[in-house]
Amino acid sequence: MPSAIDSSALLSRAAELIDLARKAGADQADAVVVRSRSRSVSVRLGKVENTEASESDDFSLRVFVGRRVASVSANPGFDLKQLAERAVAMAKVSPEDPYACLADEARLARSFPDLDLYDPTEVPTEALTEAALAAEQAALSVAGVTNSSGAGASAGSGGLVLVTSHGFSGSYIASRFGRSVSVIAGEGTKMERDYDYDSRLYVADLDPAELIGRRAGERTVRRVNPRQVDTGSNVTVVFDPRIARGFVGHIAGAINGASVARKTSFLRDRMGQQVLKAGLNITDDPLIVRGSSSRPFDGEGVTGERMVMIEDGVLKHWFLSTSTGRELGLETNGRGVRGGTSVSPASTNLALEPGEIAPEDLIRGIGNGFYVTELIGQGVNMITGEYSRGATGFWIENGELTFPVSEVTIASNLKDMFMRMTPANDIDRKYGVAAPTIAIEGMTLAGR
Template identity: 85%
Template sequence: MSSEIDSSTLLSRASQLIDLARKAGADAADAVVVRSRSQSVSVRLGKVEGTESSESDDFSLRVFIGKRVASVSANPGFDLQALAERAVAMARVSPEDPFACLADEASLAKSYPDLQLFDATEVSSEMLREAALAAEAAALAVKGVTNSSGAGASAGMGGLVLATSHGFAGSYMGSRFGHSVSVIAGEGTGMERDYDFDSRLYYAELDDPADIGRRAGERVVKRINPRQVPTGKNVTVIFDPRVARGFVGHIAGAINGAAVARKTSFLRDRMGQQVLKSGLSITDDPLIVRGPASRPFDGEGVSGERLAMIEDGVLKHWFLSTSTGRELGLPTNGRGVRGGTAVSPSSTNLALEPGDISPEELIRSVGNGFYVTELIGHGVNMITGEYSRGATGFWIENGELTFPVSEVTIASNLKDMFMRLTPANDVDRKFGVAAPTLAIEGMTLAGQ
């Protein structure tokens, strides 16, 4: 991965695009370049299966004529004037959008901090290969592991260059490194699969590949010979942290301003009301130094700030971009993200803040229940909150994890789950969505 991150040339081309769009008749415009560089190596059973490398600088131009808007995209080497003229011609015949606009000039970032998002460490294909092989070898060395689904290692960088017709010009880049492995234990119809991985902004902070492999092997061996358990109501279910992150993602989806505007969120009428138990908070902070999802400004040039999205159980904010905020009669809070030619709101470093007890104490407090390590399927209705997922994990008996469990379904409604949620104190903030071990009371478990 090249350490070269100078974006001055890209910023100059973006500014030229805007000037040409204005000359072609646009009232306002912004231009974005999404930069991406990546390389990866995958191995299986000690042999390299694939080596990939990619580079791209994807340009997009968005132009406004009155309340009409159009966007076009292109790769490097395009004709600037032709692209600008095409965008303006498209805007002239587009239907009016009363909410589409640039961010207000007053909300644009005038300066922004260095969040230390880029590690210039050069990682060769050979280094990636060795890391993937080491992770797989460590996993296969665990007694009971019978096969490998493969291991991988990757290094990449990505970032944003943004210029607007009302004076914003800025860029940032971030790096990302990762190791992963997936292995199998058991034979025939009794085979089980599990995995482990790590992903960091800084290469030196990655977990050792052998540690990742060993954890994956130990996880999968524990899953051999799973049982079913009887159907029951009012079961306490504990979510392992890597499953809990997905659960917190459901909360993020429910408080996304775009879903609220479309009336596709079951929390759309709950602003200012209690949606979690008292004492629980969910924060979102784009400005964490070396944060996994940090950004000095959003996809519209607006600086965000740390927000308690839910504070002491009470819903305080939606995630908002400028257009979504306009639709809801609210100002943006700097959560706009570029997705192709569109801007939509999204979280940054999102965290369900931890509780006061350890995961072990939480499990002991349950007595009997179900500890979930993996969820299957997509049975979540974000309009009604109905929740039903296939699950695997371990049965909790007398406050201890006992035998592995599979082929069961857990069900409830997210509104009830939010109000019955108890977090442990083991939140891991190395992921863009951070969550501790979670206990949720009163779920239905469908088994035998």
């Protein structure tokens, strides 16, 4: 990656596009450029399989004519005047949308905090290759590992340029570096696969490739010769932190204002009520320095603040963009995200705040139960909360992880799961969703 990324030319081009849209008849408009740069290397069994590089600046223009709105996208090199006229013409024949609008001018960010999101370090392709090979070799060196599914390393950046017709102009860029490896243990029909990875904004913060490889190998070998266990209706299930992050994502989906407006969330009528066990807190903070999902402003130019979305188990806020907020009779809380030509709300640096108990003590106190390391399938109904997914992991016996388990299904309802979960204290905040080990009581396990 270059040592610096200058967005001034893109800001000027976006501003010109806004002016042309206004001259073509738009009452309001915003122009966005989504920037992306990436390079990656993938290897398998000591040989490079693929090397990729990509670079793009994708423009989109959104125009408002009264309550009518239209959006168009284009790649660099397009004719500005033609694009603006096309967007306005589309808006004039579009149906009215009572909620679509720009963010309130009073809510626009006027200063941008330095969140330290960009690492200018240029990682040569040769160094990416070396890291991928080192991760794979470390995994293959673990006794019991029999094959490789491949390893990879990547470096890149992504960012946003935004200009609006009511005075906002800003940009930001964030770097991203990653390493991953997946290997196989066992033979024939008894093969098991697992993986490990790391992803950071700064390359120096990445776990060493050898450590990632060793963890992947050890995780894989532990899964060999799994068993089924008996069906049970009152089983305590423990989610490994890697799985717990996905579970917290279900909470985020249930309190997304867009889902509430569409009536596709089982928590849509629960504002101000107890939705998690007392004492539990869900936070969201877009302004964490070097945070994986930090940003100085959202996709509409609004600065978000740290929010306690669920406090002491009580639901306090939805994730809101401007249009979603208007539909619900509320104001945006700076969670708007550009997706193509649209804006929708989403979380930033989301966290289920940790408890006070160590994961080992949490497991020890369970006695017998099921520790989940992988989930299979998409059996989650966000309208009703019904939850049923295939799972693999380890049986907990007398407070200790014992033999590997596979070919079982865990089931419950998210409403009940939220009220029965206990978090440990081992949270890792390096990803956009952070969660500690979680124990959930009273689940159904379908086995043999």
